[in-house]
Amino acid sequence: MLIRMKTVLLMLALAVLLALIAATAFVAIGVYNIAATVQHTRPVYWLLDVAMRRSVKLRSAAIETPALDDDTRIRNGFAHYRNHCLQCHGAPGIAPEPFALGLTPAPAALVATAREWPAKDIFWVVKYGIKMSGMPAWEYRMTDQEIWDVVAFVEHMPALSPADYQRWDRGMPARPAGTVPAVAAPSAPAAPGDVQAGRLAIDQYLCATCHQIPGIVGANRHVGPPLNGIGTRKYIAGVLPNTRENMVRWLRHPTAVDPLSAMPDLGVTEKDARDIAAYLYTLKDVE
Missing domain, CATH: 2.60.40.420 (Cupredoxins -  blue copper proteins)
Incomplete structure (x- = not known):
């Protein structure tokens, strides 16, 4: 029995060593095509997607979702979405910007996301972003209130037709491209940094x-x-x-x-x- 156990352990160790050698060779030779013009292979895409969904679900579990059906919140979310999200994700009847068309993986169509994802998962992704996907973290550029407003709009977006979106867009004042909202001066003595x-x-x-x-x-x-x-x-x-x-x-x-x-x-x-x-x-x- 002891000899058999040692043999099994030896075989496992050898298999791990061979896998490491193969992985090292795979990377060193440059076999995997990293060009953004070629989508990930199906197994790689599946692995990245499953890992992303499970990671988000684990980390969003404790988030409490506020009421998202308030019209003012949805309208505010539309303004933030148009300024920060439309460029990559598009909207009903609106295509993403040309640079977003070249991203791999492609940015999600958020109408489908709104139908399938819990609101708290969307909030987590908007706030913290996703590595190696082009999705930025907005934690340092938007407040939690503003992020929830965006989630409220995304949740509402499946109900908007292209004509509805265009009507909302015409009623919203434009913000010059490339501008950054002014940062308000602190109202209290600054605390030491963390x-x-x-x-x-x-x-x-x-x-x-x-x-x-x-x-x-x-x-x-x-x-x-x-x-x-x-x-x-x-x-x-x-x-x-x-x-x-x-x-x-x-x-x-x-x-x-x-x-x-x-x-x-x-x-x-x-x-x-x-x-x-x-x-x-x-x-x-x-x-």
Whole structure:
């Protein structure tokens, strides 16, 4: 019996080793076509879809859904949907923008989603996004109230004909393309930043696409300086004394501090700037 058990374990270990070798070779050779002009294979698409649905359902289980049938909420949701969601998902009688037509996986037709998905699952996806799908997280750009408004509109959208949508659209004032809503000044003294929240916010403001940041996974090539040791540097961007308030000021409005800076204004809120600053000040080691 002992010999048989050892044989079985040995065979399992060998099978795992062969699978790892095969997977490594598959990646190293470049067999899988990552072009967005070619859809995932059926098994890969099925695996990604099932993993996504199960992941969302697990994490949305404790969310309580508010009343979504209020007409004002639905109208507000329409405005947010038109400004932020229409470009990728389209609407009754409205095609997505050309860039969205090239996304793989293709953005979902939300009329079908509204019929099949619970509202709390839609809320979770809008708030937190989906990795490797093009679906962004709106947590840092919309309040929970606004996200629920969007969900209310999505839930209502199956009842809209193309003519209904066009009528709603004509009755809604336009917002210039590319504008970012103004960030209101804080009404109370700012609280110290939250380090963990700042670590998450860094990703949402694309900091790692330009900077190498310890503890943050991002691009392999960078156009900005590495941020290791930023917590102990004397100056921020070579122009501001390195204080917490100056760091918040720099994160929110870098071009106002230095008009020649290549760092753009990203619409960072006061709270997110303080959280990001709190995380950056933990980076004291110069590697």
